[in-house]
Amino acid sequence: MSYRNKPWLVSYIPDVPGSINFNDLLCIPDFLERSTRDFPGLTALNLMGYTLTFRGLKNMADRSAAYLADYKWPEEVEFREALSKTQ
Numbered sequence: 001m002s003y004r005n006k007p008w009l010v011s012y013i014p015d016v017p018g019s020i021n022f023n024d025l026l027c028i029p030d031f032l033e034r035s036t037r038d039f040p041g042l043t044a045l046n047l048m049g050y051t052l053t054f055r056g057l058k059n060m061a062d063r064s065a066a067y068l069a070d071y072k073w074p075e076e077v078e079f080r081e082a083l084s085k086t087q
Contacts, residue, residue, distance in 0.1 A: 015042065032058050 003010045009018045020031075032054070035044065040055040052060070 013043070015039070032061060 006018065012018065036054045036058040041053050043051050044054040044057040045052040
């Protein structure tokens with residue numbers, strides 16, 4: 001493997017590929033789902049000394065999505081109130 005054009009590859013652990021075939025992926029959630037299934041305990045993020053596995057990243061993404069889905073956005077609340085007054 002040549003590190004000349006991609007010097008960051010030298011820091012990858014042996015099981016991490018140097019490239020990803022994006023033709024196999026439909027969207028970011030699919031990528032996260034597959035990565036969690038195939039590499040649950042491997043590092044997904046390493047930022048400023050904090051390391052997160054694919055399993056942990058998916059857990060955080062799922063929890064964040066659930067929170068946002070349940071959050072009462074101000075415009076949505078106002079729209080619902082206005083709609084209920086017209087009925």
